Amino acid sequence: MSTNIRITPPELLVPSHHDNYVDTGILSLLDKLAWRRPLILKGPKGSGKTLALEQWAALQGIPMVRQDCSEDIGNSDLIGSFGIEGDEVYYGLGSVTTAIETANSEGGCLLVLEEVNSLEPKAQKMLNALCDYRQMLSVAKIGKVFKVKPGHRIWVVGTMNPNYSGTYALNEDFRSRWGFVEVGYMREDKEKQLLMNEFSSPATSTERILIDSLYSLAMLTRTGQIGDYALSTRDLVHFVQDYEALGAAKALRVLEGKYEQESVKDFRTQCMTLFKVNLDQVELIQHG
Numbered sequence: 001m002s003t004n005i006r007i008t009p010p011e012l013l014v015p016s017h018h019d020n021y022v023d024t025g026i027l028s029l030l031d032k033l034a035w036r037r038p039l040i041l042k043g044p045k046g047s048g049k050t051l052a053l054e055q056w057a058a059l060q061g062i063p064m065v066r067q068d069c070s071e072d073i074g075n076s077d078l079i080g081s082f083g084i085e086g087d088e089v090y091y092g093l094g095s096v097t098t099a100i101e102t103a104n105s106e107g108g109c110l111l112v113l114e115e116v117n118s119l120e121p122k123a124q125k126m127l128n129a130l131c132d133y134r135q136m137l138s139v140a141k142i143g144k145v146f147k148v149k150p151g152h153r154i155w156v157v158g159t160m161n162p163n164y165s166g167t168y169a170l171n172e173d174f175r176s177r178w179g180f181v182e183v184g185y186m187r188e189d190k191e192k193q194l195l196m197n198e199f200s201s202p203a204t205s206t207e208r209i210l211i212d213s214l215y216s217l218a219m220l221t222r223t224g225q226i227g228d229y230a231l232s233t234r235d236l237v238h239f240v241q242d243y244e245a246l247g248a249a250k251a252l253r254v255l256e257g258k259y260e261q262e263s264v265k266d267f268r269t270q271c272m273t274l275f276k277v278n279l280d281q282v283e284l285i286q287h288g
Helices: 026-033 049-060 095-106 121-126 188-197 205-222 233-246 248-256 262-275
Strands: 004-006 039-042 064-068 080-085 088-093 108-114 136-139 144-147 153-160 179-182
Touching: 026 049, 026 179, 039 049, 049 064, 049 108, 049 153, 064 095, 088 095, 095 108, 095 136, 095 144, 095 153, 188 205, 188 233, 205 233, 205 262, 233 248, 248 262
Parallel strands: 004 088, 039 153, 039 179, 064 108, 108 153
Antiparallel strands: 080 088, 136 144
16 A cells, blocks of 8 residues: 655745845855755854855755754655655655755756754765765665656755864764855855845944944954954844844844853953943843
């Protein structure tokens, strides 16, 4: 008896285009490397790796399947698992099998493995057949081999933050199947433009100065002069959003929450220098 297989409808997998997206050159690189061997975008957190992949898929109009990886990820997440609904027993596809079946039905699919170096070694090995010429995955539980059809395409792209806690070294056989591209933070002009685009209305001269100071603060953290946490582009975007909701001083207090102990003192000193804000006198919650 055949197994009832459930899959996410392909039309729900095509990402939406972000009007404020600022390309740093990643999209043109993806165009040149697309549909060849698997690729890993390697760089610091919040540097726009996943967002670039979403934008590329949106511009191509192709489905994108995304899997957040961790050491707890197992076969059910990647391959699938059985489920029961009423009297019906079904097999729900995992991210990898969904991507293969979507590629077969739609002609192509992008599979993104977030923080791929968080996968345990045995999970890495399980993906080897997908990441080479075979482009297949065998699922013994349902007696089915998921394989990309001739003329159809799947592109596996991973992202990774090197040397972060909770990660594993990539197996040599796994690593040999991938190309690697270093992705750093944006150039200053690009990052500032992205932040300007985040304001709900055109930035005022005061807000332009605010962005200059914010960028200077970020650079101090990225060069290790404040604590051990580097403010990412994502963090700066969140600051602009908090600024519009709370004002500059309270938005800085929210940002300060990423630091602890002595680093807080250094952060506050730089905020006084750059923004002329004394965070010792700023409270996020007004107690009665």
